[in-house]
Structures are given as structure tokens and as C-alpha cells.
Amino acid sequence: MEVIAEDQVGSEDGKPAQAERRRFPRSVKTAVEEPRPQVPALRPLLFSTRDLEPRAQFAAWQTYVSPLIDIRLPDNVSPEAGFAADHAAWNLGGMLIVQHTTPPHSYMRSQAKVKANFVDHWHISALRSGRTWTEVDGLVSEGEPGKMELRSLERPFRGRSTEAKTLSLILPRTLLSDTPASIEIRNNVALSGMLTKLLIDYLDIIQANLASFIAADLPHVVQTLRDMILTCVSSSAEQSVGTEHHSMVTVTERVRRFVENNLASSDLTVEQICRQVGTSRTRLYQIFEQEGGVHHYMQRRRLLSAHAALSDPSNREQIVDIAFAVGFSSAAHFSRAFSKEFGYSPREARNLTTPHYRGQTTSPASTDGTESFDEWLRTLSHNR
Template identity: 50%
Template sequence: MNGRPNHPGLMSKTDEGGSATAKPRLERRRWERKENSDGDAVAMRGPPVLKPLEFSTRDMPNEQQFGAWQSYMEAVAEYRLPDGKAPADGFPAEHVAWNLGGALIVQLRVAAHSYWRSTAKLRASPIDHWRMAILRSGRSWTEVDGHVAQNEPGKVEFRTLGHPSRGRMTDAEAVLIYLPRDLFGDSATVLDDANNVVLSDNLSRLLIDYVSSLEASLPSLVAEDLPGIVGMLRDMVITSLSSVEHKHTAEHHGVGLMERARRYIRQNLDSPDLTPESLCQELATSRTRLYQLFESSGGVLHYIRRKRLLASHAALCDPANQKLISEIAEATGFDSPANFSRAFKLEFGYSPREAREHAAAEHAAYLGTNTSEDTKNFSDWLAALGR
């Protein structure tokens, strides 16, 4: 609208003309323009963009349900039925995932089970995303480094997938949010200090309310909404966890530098120029300080090599990756296939070829439990998150 229909001069001229049809004609033009204007505004927002990735065991034979769940969620953890339960008893589960680009939101209903993310699992799936869990019903108990955190409705649990853990859950309904570590920048150290904590303060309750309202909006979100939503989740998580008392206050000095070093290494694993010297230059620090930072990890060179081996292991286990083993070795920073194979077997106890063959067999077994040609794997979304 240009505002002319409300101009006093125009209205008085129409009155003076005495035309019985002048006002209706003017009103019709005004409302037509308003409708078009509103229509343009809606069109500019674009159509809804989120399509959920849905998985359910409920239509499967009882004896296949738990195996299908294990396969579908293999990138997250390993799973076991409660004592006294057998696969023939069935395992009803529903897993609906929404991909916001910088975050994954999962609406979950699942039967009781135990879970653990072992060192071996970290090798096969070296993702280090943060997971936030809000229970709507049920309870869970998770142990990390000897500390057990109990989650229940009205609370929020935070845990990293980059560290071994184990636990159990009753029949439950929950909302899970996966957030990539790089989303938090230097603030990732705030989360490190709060790994495996359960909060129930006012800030966490605000976070629960925000997630609940976000759930209702998921089917109608448009592309321009997503960055702001992810940013809001990040900021609310940081704010909620900033109040958690640091577990290692004396060691907290320098963790920002360590986080920058880790991030630089992750982003440059494929570069032959990734060396202690290049790290010192990037971080503007001395070799002595750098070695002090990585002393608990066996040294900076050991840390870099292990990250490269974990990345190569994940690539070999990816059924969509058809690169030759020698190409994967080069892509993860190794100067020769022989050196790569030797280091790989020393780290994992089996060869790169054996790792690929084992992963291929597991993938074939997973496909055998799913007849749909367009079956997708939640593991793919996790692997791509934050890239």
C-alpha cells in the first residue's frame, strides 16, 4: 500500500464529487492491494523446509525390533536389553529426527535398555557432538568417569559423545538435541567442565520451555528461521552451563588455548603442513607451552596421529565412501600407504582392509532388516552435522 486511500484530500474530493460508486471502487482497490501485499510477504518467507527422518520398530516382528534399533543407532552407542528381557519380547521404539543444519532435534519414544559408548565405539564413530536430553517421561542414569548423573522430567542433561560413558534408561519419552562442538567456539570449554551434568534451575526450565515451543513449530519452519534458532539454542546452552562450578578450577587456565589447538587440528587433519611448528604459529605460543597442553594426551604428535587414525577409521567404516585405502590414507595426512597400515594396525589391532570388510558386513546386515529402498541412516546425519 502507498497510503493514498487514507489521504484527507482524496477522501474530500470523492465526497465533493457526489458519486455513489466512488467510495466502493476506492475501497475495492485498497483491499486488493492489501491482500497482494500480505501474499508477497508470505511468499518471501518461502515454504517449510524440514522433512523429518522417521524410524520405528513397531511394525517389525518382535524378534527383529531390538536388532533394528541397535543397527539404526550404532553411531551413538551400543545397546543391551534389561535383565530378564529377550529379543523375542519386542522392543517398541520411535525416533523422529529433524535436521536444522547446525543442530539435530530428535523426538524419541523407547523401551527400557542400557547403553554404553566405549573407547572402541569412539574409534568407529569419532563424533564429539554435545547431546542435550529432556525427558518427558521415564528416568535415566549415566556414568562418566565414575560420576553418575540421574535425569528425570523437569531437568536437562548435557553430555558429550566425545567421551566414554555408560548408563541405563527406563521406558521413556524424550527430546534429544545434538549440537556440534565447533558451534560453541572457545565456549566449548564451558561444556567440557559440565560434561554429564543434570540441571534443574530456572535457566534450564526456560530452555525446556523454548524447546517445547520449538517442537510445535518444526513442521512450519522456513530456511531463514534455522540459523537464528540454532544460535538461540547455542546461547541458551552456554548461559545455562556457565553457572556450573568448574570441576578443575586450578586447571581451567589455558583451556581456551587448548580448544583453539583442537579445533585447528580438526580442521587441518588432511594437511601435510599440520605440525607442532604450524600449531605454535597459529596459536602464537611457544613449543614448551604447546607440549604442556598435550602432555596428558601423549604429546602433540601422538594426538595428531591418533585423530588422523580415527578419521581414517570412520572413512573406512562409511559404506558410501568408495575411495581406495591408499586414497583415504593420503586424505588423512599419511605420507605412504605402508606407514598408514602399520600405524592403523598398531592403534586398533586390525588392518584397514579388515576394518572395511567388517563394516561392510555390518551394513549388509542392517540393510537385511529394512526392505525400503529409500532407507536412510541417522548415522549419516550425525556424521555430517557441523560440516
């Protein structure tokens, strides 16, 4: 059989026609715009005592951590011996990642400290080395490598630590409160197991890439960490035995969530909370006795919400409108309560705004307008 070439066809008189020349459009070279280099979003907030005289190191570290805890040296150790400690923090916008290395010491977050420096955050820590023992309400949690400890900064605690290296997360309670799993979160527990190991491994990956993240990465990192924490908490709750203590924790978290979701309501009352949560007034008062009472707790939550709004650089609402939005019916009452709670007026709070994702090497005693760890803690909740 004769095969006819694809580019040849016969003419009517049987003679082969001239091969057709196919023409293709010439490729046009277009100028390719070089991708703009992505600017890293995170700059760490650093503090170290190593450059100080040994006898000044412990006092400097005491000052630095004072917004959170009071610390003491072991009885047989003198401040003259030195206290070589390092601290680095990164602000992801919805949570802080903190790494610190410390010699042996004891620590306490007293009720007075909670009231004076109130932050309603969760502190989740993983020891790289060393051991800790932390007591809350008579129950002791032991920290060691391979575990993650979860603790509320809203409640008093005390403990001691050997020489240790720690990687921690600090995140506002509201970051975890909009999911059913949040009611299973118990204070002062040590999480372990395969899911906890995966969370620690993921933290290692994040820590190794902190200098490379761009701003668009950070919400995804925060969301993934949040989901992994809730998964670990849910798994731990499923394995725990139900107790009266656990039942009270569950009621407490349900109350917190209901209050948080109804701050702006003028009808937010003890009676309404009891009906919605399904508890008695007596039990509600018992739960919030250490908070100064349920009424004080509700007012504090409203003030914290107002503080977050005032500290938000994108929020230009009038102060009086913010006060009404969080449930205050009187501007004068709001101003007095705000000043008493934070030590400065609502108008002054607007000047405490800190830009997102910026850090500097500074100490908390800085008076030149630079950021401090204390400011990061206080403004954390509005960076979501």
C-alpha cells in the same frame, strides 16, 4: 469576529469569490501480487518398531541405534516380550533435534564404537519422563525431568534407562568452539536451574513448530539454541567449584580449539600446541591418551574436516586441493588415511552428499539411496 471559510476569499471589490473546488488525484487500484506460500523446510526422519512382530522389535532397534551405541535388555527381560520404541529426527542444518521413546534398557558407547563410528558431536538431552544414569570415567550423571544432560559423543560412556521419553539436540563440537565460553563445557554433566528451564521451554516451542519452519528460519533457530546452551554452560561453570578435573577439561577444550583453528598449518606440532596452550608434553599426552595420542587426534580432525568438504555439495575443489588445505602434504597419504578412517575412499565420499533439510521414513539398513540417521550424523558438521 467574522470567520471566513477556509475555502473562500474576498475579491478586490469586496464581493465574495466563488469557492475554490479542490481536486484530489483519484486513487489508482494496483494489482496486488498474492504472497507465495512458504514451503516448510523440514521433513522428519522417522523410525518405529511398533509395526514389527514383538520378537523382532529389539533387534531392529539395536540396528537403528548401532551407529551411536550398543544396547542390552535388562537381565530379567526377554526379546520375545517386544521392544516398542519410536524415533523422530529433524535436521536443522547446523544441529539435529531428536525425539525418542524407549522401554527400559542399558546402553554403551565403547572405545571401539567411538573409533569405528567417530562423530565429534555434543549430545544434549532433556528427559520428558523416566530416569537415566550415565557413567563417564568413573563419574555418574543422573538424568531426570527438569534437567539437561550434556555429553560428548567423542568419548566412551555407558548407562541405563528406565522407560523414558527424551528430546535431544546433537550438534557438532565446532558449533560451540568459537567462543570463550566453550572452554567451560564439561563432559557428562546435568544442567539445571532457571536458565536450563528457559532452554527446555524454548525447545518445547521449537518442537511444536517444526512442521511450520521455512528454510530462512533455521539458521536463526540454530543460533538462538547455541547461544542459550552457552549461557547455561557459563552459568553452571560459575557455580561449580574449581577442581583438577575441571582444569584438565579447560586445557582439553583449549587444545581442541587451537587444533581446529590451525588444521591447515604445516607447523601444527605438539611443541607449538604446548606453547600456545601453556601445558607440558606429558600432560598433553595424558589428556589425549584415550584418543590414541595427540598426533592421532590431529590427523582425525583433519580427516573429518576433509570429509565435511567432500560431502558439501557446493564445494567442487579437487580432492588433492582439499587434502592440502587440511594439512596433508601427500595425496597418497591422505587417501590411505581417509580410507582407513571411514571405510571408503575420498572419491566415494563425494557420493554420500545428502540434500539439506530432507528426511524420509527409512531404516539405517536401507540400501536404496535414501537417507539414514547415520548419514545425518556423519554429514552434520558441513551443514552449518
